[in-house]
Amino acid sequence: MSLTPVGDNIIQINRYRFVNAFLVREEDGFTLVDTTVGRGADVLLQTARDAGAEIRRIALTHGHGDHVGSLDALKATLGDSVEVLMPDIDARIHAGEKVVDGKLPGSWPKLKTTPDVRLTGGERIGSLEVVPTPGHTPGHVSFLDTRDRTIIVGDVFTSIGGLAVSNHFYLRFPLAAMATWDKAKDLESAKKLRELDPARLVVGHGGPVSHPRAAMDKAISSAGG
Ligand SMILES: [Zn+2]
Numbered sequence: 001m002s003l004t005p006v007g008d009n010i011i012q013i014n015r016y017r018f019v020n021a022f023l024v025r026e027e028d029g030f031t032l033v034d035t036t037v038g039r040g041a042d043v044l045l046q047t048a049r050d051a052g053a054e055i056r057r058i059a060l061t062h063g064h065g066d067h068v069g070s071l072d073a074l075k076a077t078l079g080d081s082v083e084v085l086m087p088d089i090d091a092r093i094h095a096g097e098k099v100v101d102g103k104l105p106g107s108w109p110k111l112k113t114t115p116d117v118r119l120t121g122g123e124r125i126g127s128l129e130v131v132p133t134p135g136h137t138p139g140h141v142s143f144l145d146t147r148d149r150t151i152i153v154g155d156v157f158t159s160i161g162g163l164a165v166s167n168h169f170y171l172r173f174p175l176a177a178m179a180t181w182d183k184a185k186d187l188e189s190a191k192k193l194r195e196l197d198p199a200r201l202v203v204g205h206g207g208p209v210s211h212p213r214a215a216m217d218k219a220i221s222s223a224g225g
């Protein structure tokens with residue numbers, strides 16, 4: 001596990017040099033964005049405690065197994081003291097509803113936890129604004145920290161080996177594209193994120209990117225946009 005501070009309010013937690021979760025500091029404690037793969041509950045809880053607060057909310061960018069992997073274990077420990085927020089369409093997929101034609105790529109493990117809040121975009125979660133960014137999954141959302149315009153974009157972009165949109169096969173990190181549901185929608189979402197002109201971009205896989213405009217433009221143009 002490794003920790004990287006991102007601005008004043010966010011701590012990036014990386015597990016297995018593969019996948020990130022984020023502790024977002026709020027007045028009442030932390031919002032945890034994503035939970036990484038399984039067996040991460042203890043380390044996520046301890047990291048929050050070491051940073052001086054409890055996890056009050058768990059907000060998920062999307063329903064894939066490497067982002068919801070430790071959700072059930074966190075919920076089992078935190079119980080009613082934690083609120084779980086998940087994109088509406090991904091929550092419906094997890095509930096067994098058939099929401100799209102054909103097979104969905106990526107891993108969709110069985111979850112015991114049902115979300116308290118289903119996100120469709122436009123909501124506020126403390127300092128975070130929910131931005132709908134469908135494509136990688138049908139319900140995928142991103143979270144814009146309105147304090148400093150850092151944006152947490154889940155798997156719309158990856159930054160392992162350079163910034164890339166997850167709509168196309170990228171040799172340095174092919175897994176994201178393999179798990180992407182609708183490549184055209186994913187590219188549209190990448191463009192929408194660029195239009196928000198974030199000051200900092202953080203992703204599910206790879207390190208933070210400061211002043212990301214040029215890197216986002218290059219990634220979008222390489223992606224066919
Ligand atoms: Zn994913």
